[in-house]
Amino acid sequence: MLSKTIEAALNKQIRIEAESSQAYLAMAIWAEVKGLEGISNFMYDQSDEERTHMLKLVKFVNERGGHAHVSELNAPNVTFESYKSMFETLLEHEIFVSESINDLVHIALQEKDYATHNFLQWYVAEQIEEEATARTILDKVKMIGDDKGGLYLFDRDIQQLTVSSAAETPED
Ligand SMILES: [Fe+2]
Numbered sequence: 001m002l003s004k005t006i007e008a009a010l011n012k013q014i015r016i017e018a019e020s021s022q023a024y025l026a027m028a029i030w031a032e033v034k035g036l037e038g039i040s041n042f043m044y045d046q047s048d049e050e051r052t053h054m055l056k057l058v059k060f061v062n063e064r065g066g067h068a069h070v071s072e073l074n075a076p077n078v079t080f081e082s083y084k085s086m087f088e089t090l091l092e093h094e095i096f097v098s099e100s101i102n103d104l105v106h107i108a109l110q111e112k113d114y115a116t117h118n119f120l121q122w123y124v125a126e127q128i129e130e131e132a133t134a135r136t137i138l139d140k141v142k143m144i145g146d147d148k149g150g151l152y153l154f155d156r157d158i159q160q161l162t163v164s165s166a167a168e169t170p171e172d
């Protein structure tokens with residue numbers, strides 16, 4: 001059984017994952033409108049992934065006798081100065097999410113809720129990867145600079161840039 005404190009903290013994370021999904025959907029749409037098809041597809045996939053992160057939390061809360069919350073979401077940024085600034089926003093957002101997961105882990109330990117603590121380890125590993133992917137992408141973007149040919153190749157190949165490990169398939 002979840003304590004009220006843990007339930008509230010997990011519900012806060014459900015909202016953050018939902019907002020992440022919306023934020024990345026907005027990025028996908030922006031890139032699509034700009035004709036950056038590869039970047040757009042990549043961001044649509046990221047948006048879907050954030051929804052699976054949210055659902056995994058929803059199931060966990062409900063299975064442990066809590067009640068997962070669907071709440072009002074903050075509206076995401078829908079336009080960006082450049083694709084570079086879009087990816088900077090992506091990295092900043094992932095760092096914010098990692099901090100939020102860290103806070104959750106801290107609360108789980110304070111509450112002596114070792115089942116939740118164990119469950120959260122998947123998110124800890126996932127955030128390491130997501131931050132690494134965002135940094136890898138941003139490094140490439142900085143390398144490309146204003147080179148149009150570079151952008152063309154980057155847009156074509158971005159799907160291969162994800163940093164993958166065992167934590168990437170949230171099937172269970
Ligand atoms: Fe996430």
Ligand SMILES: [Fe+2]
Nearest residue numbers: 020094097130
């Ligand atoms: Fe993420």
